[in-house]
Amino acid sequence: EVQLVESGGGLVQPGGSLKLSCAASGFTFSGSGMHWVRQASGKGLEWVGRIKSKVNNYAIAYIASVEGRFTVSRDDSKNTAYLQMNSLKIEDTAVYYCVALVAATGQLYWGQGTLVTVSS
Amino acid sequence: DIVMTQSPDSLAASLGERATINCKSSQSVLYSPNNKNYLAWYQQKPGQPPKLLIYWASTRESGVPDRFSGSGSGTDFTLTISSLQAEDVAVYYCHHYYTTPITFGQGTRLEIK
Numbered sequence: 158e159v160q161l162v163e164s165g166g167g168l169v170q171p172g173g174s175l176k177l178s179c180a181a182s183g184f185t186f187s188g189s190g191m192h193w194v195r196q197a198s199g200k201g202l203e204w205v206g207r208i209k210s211k212v213n214n215y216a217i218a219y220i221a222s223v224e225g226r227f228t229v230s231r232d233d234s235k236n237t238a239y240l241q242m243n244s245l246k247i248e249d250t251a252v253y254y255c256v257a258l259v260a261a262t263g264q265l266y267w268g269q270g271t272l273v274t275v276s277s
Numbered sequence: 278d279i280v281m282t283q284s285p286d287s288l289a290a291s292l293g294e295r296a297t298i299n300c301k302s303s304q305s306v307l308y309s310p311n312n313k314n315y316l317a318w319y320q321q322k323p324g325q326p327p328k329l330l331i332y333w334a335s336t337r338e339s340g341v342p343d344r345f346s347g348s349g350s351g352t353d354f355t356l357t358i359s360s361l362q363a364e365d366v367a368v369y370y371c372h373h374y375y376t377t378p379i380t381f382g383q384g385t386r387l388e389i390k
Contacts, residue, residue, distance in 0.1 A: 202381040207379075263315075265329055
């Protein structure tokens with residue numbers, strides 16, 4: 158059974174930091190691109206960033222609004238992806254989902270999400 | 278960036294009726310080397326994460342009822358629910374994964390008439 162379990166969300170003040178983790182199981186993590194998508198309350202889905210697999214040189218990309226503040230990473234030995242979020246802004250408040258894109262099959266697996274609230 | 282536009286924004290249909298949601302991309306999401314359209318459809322119910330219905334534009338995810346189908350190629354795509362059930366009330370999203378940034382449609386709210 159495929160599972161993606163996010164953790165690390167919580168309440169943080171503007172300017173603060175959080176590190177989200179995404180623990181994966183049930184599929185070939187090392188062969189998958191790992192993405193982060195967020196959704197503010199009552200809003201649509203917004204892609205945040207991704208890190209590709211080793212065979213794709215761990216290529217990284219972000220949306221412009223988080224460039225320089227957020228960092229995606231992965232540890233294939235632990236089947237875990239991370240999203241380090243610094244200099245958080247109120248507008249970063251959202252549920253953050255990790256998403257695995259299995260390149261070989263085109264399937265996309267989603268976690269249950271973790272809530273990040275940026276507020277003073 | 279590729280812009281994804283869904284239509285309509287909301288849709289009300291009767292139980293047993295066919296429901297159709299459209300998704301248009303501002304540029305082609307067909308990857309010629311493998312002839313795959315990098316387009317997915319999701320269903321999202323309140324308080325739940327998005328549920329994958331369709332990937333590669335027309336491949337139904339395992340366990341998804343066969344009343345859900347996806348079609349289209351290039352820039353124009355359609356999600357069809359052949360016979361609407363009460364449990365299909367949700368918001369539906371399309372997105373491309375052809376390149377970065379990945380972008381989503383604005384969502385279509387489906388209700389029962």
